[in-house]
Structure formats: structure tokens, C-alpha cells
Amino acid sequence: MPPDVFLLPPFFDYGATLCWAVSGALVGARRGYDLVGVFILALVSSTGGGLLRDGLFLQEGTPLLLRTPEYLSLVGFATACVMIFGKRLTSLPGFQRIVVLFDALGLGAYAVVGMNLSLVKGLNIPAAMLVGMVNATGGGILRSAISGREPHLFRPGKFEAVAALVGCGVYMTLRQGLATSPTVAAWITIAVVFVVRMGSVVYGVSTSAVNSFKDEWGQDRPLP
Amino acid sequence: MPPDVFLLPPFFDYGATLCWAVSGALVGARRGYDLVGVFILALVSSTGGGLLRDGLFLQEGTPLLLRTPEYLSLVGFATACVMIFGKRLTSLPGFQRIVVLFDALGLGAYAVVGMNLSLVKGLNIPAAMLVGMVNATGGGILRSAISGREPHLFRPGKFEAVAALVGCGVYMTLRQGLATSPTVAAWITIAVVFVVRMGSVVYGVSTSAVNSFKDEWGQDRPLP
Amino acid sequence: MPPDVFLLPPFFDYGATLCWAVSGALVGARRGYDLVGVFILALVSSTGGGLLRDGLFLQEGTPLLLRTPEYLSLVGFATACVMIFGKRLTSLPGFQRIVVLFDALGLGAYAVVGMNLSLVKGLNIPAAMLVGMVNATGGGILRSAISGREPHLFRPGKFEAVAALVGCGVYMTLRQGLATSPTVAAWITIAVVFVVRMGSVVYGVSTSAVNSFKDEWGQDRPLP
Numbered sequence: 152m153p154p155d156v157f158l159l160p161p162f163f164d165y166g167a168t169l170c171w172a173v174s175g176a177l178v179g180a181r182r183g184y185d186l187v188g189v190f191i192l193a194l195v196s197s198t199g200g201g202l203l204r205d206g207l208f209l210q211e212g213t214p215l216l217l218r219t220p221e222y223l224s225l226v227g228f229a230t231a232c233v234m235i236f237g238k239r240l241t242s243l244p245g246f247q248r249i250v251v252l253f254d255a256l257g258l259g260a261y262a263v264v265g266m267n268l269s270l271v272k273g274l275n276i277p278a279a280m281l282v283g284m285v286n287a288t289g290g291g292i293l294r295s296a297i298s299g300r301e302p303h304l305f306r307p308g309k310f311e312a313v314a315a316l317v318g319c320g321v322y323m324t325l326r327q328g329l330a331t332s333p334t335v336a337a338w339i340t341i342a343v344v345f346v347v348r349m350g351s352v353v354y355g356v357s358t359s360a361v362n363s364f365k366d367e368w369g370q371d372r373p374l375p
Numbered sequence: 376m377p378p379d380v381f382l383l384p385p386f387f388d389y390g391a392t393l394c395w396a397v398s399g400a401l402v403g404a405r406r407g408y409d410l411v412g413v414f415i416l417a418l419v420s421s422t423g424g425g426l427l428r429d430g431l432f433l434q435e436g437t438p439l440l441l442r443t444p445e446y447l448s449l450v451g452f453a454t455a456c457v458m459i460f461g462k463r464l465t466s467l468p469g470f471q472r473i474v475v476l477f478d479a480l481g482l483g484a485y486a487v488v489g490m491n492l493s494l495v496k497g498l499n500i501p502a503a504m505l506v507g508m509v510n511a512t513g514g515g516i517l518r519s520a521i522s523g524r525e526p527h528l529f530r531p532g533k534f535e536a537v538a539a540l541v542g543c544g545v546y547m548t549l550r551q552g553l554a555t556s557p558t559v560a561a562w563i564t565i566a567v568v569f570v571v572r573m574g575s576v577v578y579g580v581s582t583s584a585v586n587s588f589k590d591e592w593g594q595d596r597p598l599p
Numbered sequence: 600m601p602p603d604v605f606l607l608p609p610f611f612d613y614g615a616t617l618c619w620a621v622s623g624a625l626v627g628a629r630r631g632y633d634l635v636g637v638f639i640l641a642l643v644s645s646t647g648g649g650l651l652r653d654g655l656f657l658q659e660g661t662p663l664l665l666r667t668p669e670y671l672s673l674v675g676f677a678t679a680c681v682m683i684f685g686k687r688l689t690s691l692p693g694f695q696r697i698v699v700l701f702d703a704l705g706l707g708a709y710a711v712v713g714m715n716l717s718l719v720k721g722l723n724i725p726a727a728m729l730v731g732m733v734n735a736t737g738g739g740i741l742r743s744a745i746s747g748r749e750p751h752l753f754r755p756g757k758f759e760a761v762a763a764l765v766g767c768g769v770y771m772t773l774r775q776g777l778a779t780s781p782t783v784a785a786w787i788t789i790a791v792v793f794v795v796r797m798g799s800v801v802y803g804v805s806t807s808a809v810n811s812f813k814d815e816w817g818q819d820r821p822l823p
Binding site for chain 3: 208209210272274275277282292295300302304306307308316359361
């Protein structure tokens with residue numbers, strides 16, 4: 152392993168994957184999906200960003216999702232938990248808080264993983280930032296797209312993609328500008344994304360719509 | 376060709392592809408699509424699962440869809456049939472029965488093709504089962520996703536993905552547990568999936584929703 | 600570089616990319632998206648066809664989008680323009696005309712780029728035409744799919760995919776039938792697509808729905 156590769160500690164990686172899988176499974180259950188639908192939503196929510204990163208962008212052979220059985224096992228476990236415990240799961244003391252915290256940690260962590268893999272591969276800075284964003288937010292977008300819904304991420308709301316974007320900027324500045332080691336840069340970035348995300352949630356700061364257009368231009372032009 | 380590769384007999388492969396292409400084209404025609412829309416729906420319905428398998432999951436160069444002209448020709452032929460014969464096609468004696476039967480045969484067949492390719496590539500068992508499921512059901516999911524609709528596969532209904540899942544379990548047990556030859560395991564799996572699928576259709580057995588949630592948790596959280 | 604590779608002149612490539620990015624960003628702004636949503640729509644509209652071509656179909660390593668920073672910079676610039684100038688952008692004299700013209704030029708140009716790369720890779724003629732169509736129209740389809748909408752391209756409308764399809768036929772006839780040089784065939788194709796597309800817009804010629812079905816067949820069959 153080259154010295155500039157940053158690996159998430161397994162408990163962190165698996166914790167975030169499990170948390171995102173449970174979130175996805177709960178969304179599927181609330182929509183009235185059956186076993187298969189709930190599993191697919193859990194799978195895409197937790198591993199979709201990495202699948203897009205590996206399968207569509209970096210293209211270095213079989214995606215990580217398929218190389219080890221851990222991720223699929225975690226998704227299966229999350230699906231089983233939601234099927235068996237259902238609503239009782241969400242009323243566990245501290246459950247929602249844990250999900251929100253792990254979610255905010257995972258956001259920065261997967262952005263870092265995507266950027267780090269891209270830099271190792273020799274991609275330029277904007278490309279590495281794009282891959283980081285895809286890794287962090289692609290699962291949520293794919294989950295909406297695959298079920299025929301508009302991703303909430305596109306609309307004004309609490310900082311989420313914006314938090315990831317700030318983190319991408321911080322990581323690139325640390326790595327390329329200040330030559331910080333991958334591990335130090337990673338943890339600083341994860342902390343910054345966590346603070347921005349949780350600050351937005353706690354203090355209710357939101358993004359705003361870019362503009363309101365009233366003209367009809369572009370309304371129904373199916374541009375390629 | 377290594378001895379553990381299972382190949383569908385061409386007439387079977389092409390028959391299932393044609394049947395799925397006609398189904399997809401008919402869905403497009405019923406929605407009022409034009410030539411291009413009908414062709415795209417036929418293409419995605421019949422070859423989308425294999426395209427996801429090759430392009431996103433297995434990543435072994437150009438997808439099979441592009442390597443030979445047969446699949447695209449079949450999709451073109453299906454589109455032309457639907458354009459020329461339209462409703463008369465669906466009122467041919469036995470037409471619907473043939474489509475339902477070929478559909479149920481294809482479901483198991485493509486699950487086997489996906490799993491077999493994955494095992495040849497050395498993937499672990501859960502990963503091979505996932506690729507088998509994607510190969511068997513990915514076209515239908517992609518068809519919905521590409522046209523902004525929620526896949527019916529996610530909702531409770533007749534056994535379809537569940538039939539494919541049972542087949543994946545049977546195939547893996549035969550191959551890995553009982554060391555059955557690829558060809559024997561394939562045909563047993565195809566038969567099992569066919570029986571489960573048709574049994575569900577004939578006897579009206581359906582999956583059920585995982586749970587009904589009434590709390591608002593996760594309602595509009597765009598988790599990554 | 601092999602002699603049969605056709606490269607778009609950079610000003611043409613970047614002009615079409617910028618134009619499609621601005622169109623996509625404007626669609627996002629009109630829908631009320633925030634910064635991230637507008638950027639993603641601009642990105643997918645302008646580079647989605649090439650990303651599908653490289654990432655899903657041709658599979659020759661990292662997609663072009665990530666190999667050079669130009670495309671991402673153009674998308675960022677387009678997003679910034681729409682954020683800063685908003686509606687005033689669309690009321691610039693000649694703005695809409697320029698967008699329509701560049702759009703019609705890009706349609707043929709990207710079809711040619713996709714077909715040319717496919718022929719260099721040794722794909723058969725139908726496969727190369729499919730890749731050309733994906734390259735030309737995939738961004739628009741992906742933009743709709745990613746935001747949970749049905750692509751307008753599927754419905755009857757002005758010639759767009761049809762214009763690209765005519766261009767694919769012309770290019771293949773010139774290259775494979777008449778052994779025309781890649782560059783000459785490319786410019787003839789771009790001109791033909793431009794004329795067909797603009798003729799359809801100016802004279803109001805549209806495609807028609809394939810058929811109207813009144814039976815319930817296929818209505819809600821989630822075929823794989």
C-alpha cells in the first residue's frame with residue numbers, strides 16, 4: 152500500500168455503512184416497500200456513492216462493494232433489523248441522535264475516501280473533489296433517482312452537500328497546498344464537515360434557491 | 376473457455392431478450408412514447424440488467440451488449456413489430472401466455488448467467504448473488520428509474536425478485552455446497568425460479584410490505 | 600494518435616459544453632434548486648452523455664470528464680454565471696438563439712465523437728451507433744432520470760434524437776460504405792444533424808406517438 156493512502160478505520164467505515172443502511176431501509180419501510188425494495192434502498196443508500204465512484208468514475212476493476220462480503224452483510228443485517236424491530240427501532244433511546252451523528256461523520260469520511268483514491272490515481276484537483284462529492288452524496292442521489300423521486304439534496308435545505316464541498320476544499324488545501332499527511336488531513340476534514348453539518352442542523356441554517364425565474368425559457372427543452 | 380462457464384443456449388438467450396424487448400416496447404407504446412422512447416424502453420428492459428452487470432459491477436471491458444450486434448438487432452426488431460402491428464400483436468392467440476412464460480424462464484436464466492460470470496471472476500458468494508439479482512431484475516428497475524417512475528419491484532406484489540433470490544440461493548447451494556456442475560445447477564435453478572414465479576402468478580401469492588410506519592422519522596431526510 | 604481518430608476543435612467542444620451547462624443550470628434554477636442542485640444539473644446536462652459513454656459503455660479507464668479540468672471548470676463557470684446574472688442572462692440579446700444553435704451543433708458533434716471512439720475500439724456498426732446516440736442524448740436523459748422526471752426525449756416532439764439518429768446513419772454510410780475520411784464524414788454529419796434539427800424547430804415538424812393502446816396489457820407488470 153503506498154504511503155499516501157488513507158484508510159478509514161474499519162469500525163468507522165462499517166459503523167457509517169450500517170447507519171446509512173438502516174436509514175435507507177427505514178425510508179423504504181415507511182414507503183410501504185416489501186423485503187426486496189427495503190433491501191435495495193438500504194443497499195443504495197449505504198453503498199451507492201462508493202459504487203458510482205468505483206463503477207462509473209475511477210474504473211479500477213470490480214467495485215469495493217463486491218470485493219469483500221462485509222458491506223453486503225451489513226446491508227442484510229440492517230434490512231433484517233428494520234424488518235424484525237420496525238418502529239421499535241426508531242424509538243430506542245438515542246437512536247435518532249446516533250443516526251444523525253454517524254451520518255454527519257460519514258459525510259466527511261466518504262468525501263475524504265473518494266478524494267484520496269482519486270489523488271492516488273493521479274487525478275487533477277477538480278476531478279478529485281468531484282469524486283469526493285460523489286462518494287459522499289451519490290448514495291442519497293441514487294436512492295432518489297432509482298425510486299423516481301427528485302433528490303432532496305437538489306433543493307434548499309440544511310447544509311449537507313455544502314458541508315461536503317467545504318470539506319473537499321479543506322482537504323485539498325491541506326494536501327496540495329500545505330502538504331499535510333493524508334491521515335492528518337483526513338481527520339481535520341472529517342471534523343470540519345461534521346461541525347458544518349451539525350451547526351447547520353442545530354442552528355437551522357439552510358441554503359437558498361439560486362434564483363427564481365418567471366420566464367418560460369428552458370421549461371420543457373429536452374436538451375441532450 | 377474455462378470448463379465452469381455456463382452459456383445459455385442462443386435460442387433461449389435470444390428468445391428471452393426478444394420477449395423482454397417486446398414487453399418494454401409495449402409499455403413505451405402504451406405511455407404514448409415516440410419511436411425513440413419505445414426503442415429505449417425496449418433496449419433497457421431487455422438488456423439493462425446485463426449492461427449494469429458488465430458496465431457497473433463486473434467491469435471487464437466493453438459490455439456484452441456492444442460486443443455482438445444480435446441484441447441490438449433483436450431490440451430493433453421488437454420495436455419495429457410494436458410500431459407496425461401495435462395492438463394486434465397483443466391480441467395474437469397465446470401472445471400473453473408466451474410472454475409470461477418466457478419472462479419467468481428469463482428471470483432464472485439471467486440470474487444464473489450473472490452468478491456464473493461472478494464466480495468465474497472469483498467473487499465471494501454474497502457478491503455473486505447480488506450480481507445475479509442485478510442481471511435478472513436490473514433491466515426492470517432501470518426502465519422505471521430512467522423514466523422517472525418508482526419500480527413496481529419495490530412494492531408488494533407477485534414473487535419476482537423473490538423468485539430470483541430463491542434461485543440465487545439454490546444455485547449457490549448446488550455450486551458451492553454440493554459441487555454440482557455449472558450446467559446442471561443452472562437448469563435446476565431456472566426450473567426452481569420458473570416454478571416459484573409461475574406458482575405465485577397462478578395462485579396469487581404476493582409479498583407484503585415490511586412494516587407500516589406512522590412516525591415522521593426519515594420522511595424527508597436526504598441522507599447520502 | 601491513430602489517423603482515424605476525429606477530434607472536435609477545442610473551441611467547438613468547449614462552446615457546446617458551456618452552452619449545455621448553462622442550459623442545465625437554468626433548468627435547475629427555474630426549478631428552485633440551490634447551488635448544489637444547479638451545479639449537478641449543469642454537470643449532468645453537459646457531460647452526462649460522455650460520462651455514460653466512457654463509464655458504462657466503452658470502459659477505457661477514467662472518463663474524459665475527470666482526465667482534464669476544463670469540463671469541470673466550464674460547468675463551474677456556467678453555474679456561477681447563472682447564480683450571478685440569473686434572469687438577466689436569458690434576456691441578453693441573441694442569448695436564446697445562440698443556445699439553440701450551439702445545441703443543434705453539439706447534438707451532431709457528440710454523436711460523431713461517440714461513433715468515432717467506438718469504431719477506433721473496433722465495435723460493430725449498431726453498437727457504434729448506440730454509443731453515438733448515448734453520447735449525443737444521454738446527458739438530457741440522465742438529467743431527467745436523476746431528478747425523478749420522465750425524459751421529454753421519450754415523448755413526441757421536435758426532431759432531436761431522430762436528428763441524431765439520421766446523423767448516425769449518415770456517418771456510418773460515409774465511413775463504412777464510402778470510406779470517407781473521419782474528418783470529412785464528421786463535418787458532413789454535423790451539418791446534416793444541424794439542418795434536420797433546425798428544420799424541425801423552424802418548420803414545427805414533430806415525431807408522433809407510436810401507437811395508442813387501450814388495453815390494460817403490460818400496465819403494471821414490473822418486467823425485469
